[in-house]
Amino acid sequence: MAVRIEKDENRKRFVVVGNGIAGISAAYTIRRYNKEAKIIIISEEPHPTYSPCLLPNYLSGEISRERVFIRELSDYSKDNIQFITSEKVMTLDRERKSVVLQAENIAYDKLIIATGSKPRIPSIKGIHRKGVFTFKSIEDADIICRWQGRTAVVIGSGPIGVEASLALKRRGYQVFLIELLDRILPQVFDEYPASLIQDVLKENGIDLANQERVIEILGGEHVEGVVSDRRKIECDTVLLATGMRPEKGFVEGILELGKLGGIKVNDRMGTSIQDVYACGDCAEAQSLIDGRPILSLLWHNARQQGEVAGSNAAGIPRIYTGSLHITVVDVFGLKAVSIGNIGTGLGTDLEIIEVRRNGGYRRLVLSNGVLVGVQSINWDENLGIFLAAILRKEKVKTYQDLSSIRQSRLNALKQFPFGRKLTLRYSQRVK
């Protein structure tokens, strides 16, 4: 009898809702710790997991469609993970501990919600016309690949907007990029580095306009043009890159939500209900820099959150340190990198260090003497040193504090003790 109970204990049921990187990294983390457990992934989409970060490369034709996928359908059964495709979770039954699908109920011992995010659709007149696209899923990319257009208006210049514009330009479109705020990539770059990126975009034939608001999308069934508060552009394609919102779907009203609209989680990715975890774009975790809640709609944060949620669900406590923004954009050969915060919302005690060298530019943002962010244009060597300094919340006075190799090396070793344990040994000179 005792044996049977032990066996049941091992055969716990883990249900993962969502097949993005957060979901599969949670599922594979559980599998690493618990070889016996029953793991079920429920996905709305029919595909295996793919990487949305690679969609611009697919759209521009650099890589084939197959390379966007990071798993094959057969990979799941290899690791004994049950994969349910094209099924929408209707609701969550917290008394009976089960998720309700259209046809069946699936009971869980631990539930991990990784439903991801959906594009935010602005309320512009004529948004329903044919030729208006969003750019988030592989279906979106497929549709745009099949679409025969010549002129495209991209609304919103976040990283998705910029990368989509570059991809469309490479596909032979004439591209107009419209941004509501005063500069391009407003969340990740300050004025001066943003102006450098803008110059390169303009030189390469992308028609860029800041502080412009789109009022209406013209046309009958198909898109024929866009009217903004300044001008009228004739076009046949409109791409909306106006941000993402967390996909809460079936948990709305059941789980506690945060101020920013994501599912509220603690530092172990647990939600307001016991045995239910959330990770990825739908979760609202704390920022690594100031500890405030933040929506981190980025790949590496989702992956780390998935691992933390998975290992906590499997019974191994792990703490999520926080989300950090890292953006790398390659604009016609101009390498633009932004790590951490650009200084918004950190109070007034900000200090900026600017360094220029050989056509490269670096901008360090310090808050109360602590490095919180770095932006770099055309100078991407040794940038990880700054990342390590941000992770360590290091006090910096001058740029040379960080750029000296010895100092940065020691700093890196402090941050990554595992690396040190393994390989770096200062041994005795044999005489």
Next chain:
Amino acid sequence: MDEEKVIVFDPHDCTGCMYCMTACSTYNNGATSLSKSRIHIVRHEGHAITKITDEDDLIFDVITCQQCDQPYCLYLCPALAVERNDDTGALIINHDKCVGCRMCMVGCPFAAILYDLDKKQTVKCELCGGDPQCVRFCASGALQFLPKNLAHLPKRDRLARKMIQLRIRPIEEKPF
């Protein structure tokens, strides 16, 4: 996995001859080009962590992949191209998957990942499949390739020797 080996570096033995860089770039690129080497020797301005003599002011250090246990590059890669080789324990970049976005390069705190302009992909030290050429051609013996469980021994020897030196030093030779 118990046979897993790591590269061990001794800055006191290194003469800065750059044979390791030459060997690395020749082996991995088919042509010698020091800038494409995956191991880099840099000169310190200061001294090593444990300074014994004045000669130690000329100290070289090595920048190469540490094959971390919890690597940041692995989290950052959006194509899951950074993988762990189970035989050697090395982190390798799968060039069938890599799209050259440079995320791993930006995230490496050791600055050990390079961007290959010809391939348009990132490259890093992959331990040459278990026989690192930098160690093979190291002229001074500063680089060693030791099993993980023995990698701490050189440091222990060094500390023990230093303790003996301190103990047997005559009293009148004390600097103060």
